[in-house]
Amino acid sequence: MKLLRKKRVLLLLFVSFVLVLFLNTNWMAWFYPIQYKNEIRAQSQSYEVDPFLIASIIRVETNFKTSKESRKGAIGLMQLMPDTANWIMEQAKIPHTSLDELKHEPDRNIQLGTWYLKNLSEQFDGNPIAMIAAYNAGPGKVNEWLKNGVWDGTFESIKDIPFGETRHYVQRVIYYYNQYVDIYDTF
Template identity: 75%
Template structure:
């Protein structure tokens, strides 16, 4: 009988500890971590881009795995295609950055990717949903969809995006964006 009482007391103590831990920590951040926060924060401030958007794109593109190369050849944390990365490095005047840097160094990948997001944001007049779609499908395709009225650039009509991969991509980025902004009070 005493043995069972001891087990109950231990169980209550353990449950109390778990409840205290649950309410005193941001436990959801365990499921939605943001890696490379300093790099993301620095580049987001530099290029005036929402850091949660950068983090969400990294999460969907590479899940924060450095050195990743996609089947199509996209490189780095932000998974830029080599042609896009070369164009961005030239336009952003970053001659010291190479494709190898983008693939293996988080700072370079985040800088080029964030610069590209800034450029897309300017092109699509701050329409975050169109920017996300353009990051995946390319700005030419998204611009064409908008001009032809195929898609109106809103999240509510994301089902009208003609490419399934891009439709799903936008939904995933927005999902992580909403999770990050809900979990983290500030970046």
């Protein structure tokens, strides 16, 4: 009988501890962590791009794992194509970075990716949905869809994006963006 009482007391203490831990922490952040916060914050401020959007794109592209390379050749955290990365460095007048450094250095990759997001935002008049689609499919394709009336660039018509990969990509980025905004008070 005493052993049973001790087990109940221990169980009650354990449940109480877990409950206190649960209520006093942002436990959802365990499931939706954001890595490289300082780098994202710095580039976000520098280029005036929403840090949660940057984090969402990184989450979808690489899940915060550096040194990733896609089958198509996109590299680093933000999965930049080498030609796009070279174009960004030229346009933004950012000192040239080797592709190997761009692949392995989170800060430089986030800098170039964030500059590109700012550029896409300007191209699409601040429309974040079109900007996300263009980050995946390219601005030429998205402009073509918009010009030809295939897609109107709105959240409500994401289902009309003609490329399944891009449609799914936009949905995933928006999902993570909403999760991050709900979970984290500030960046």
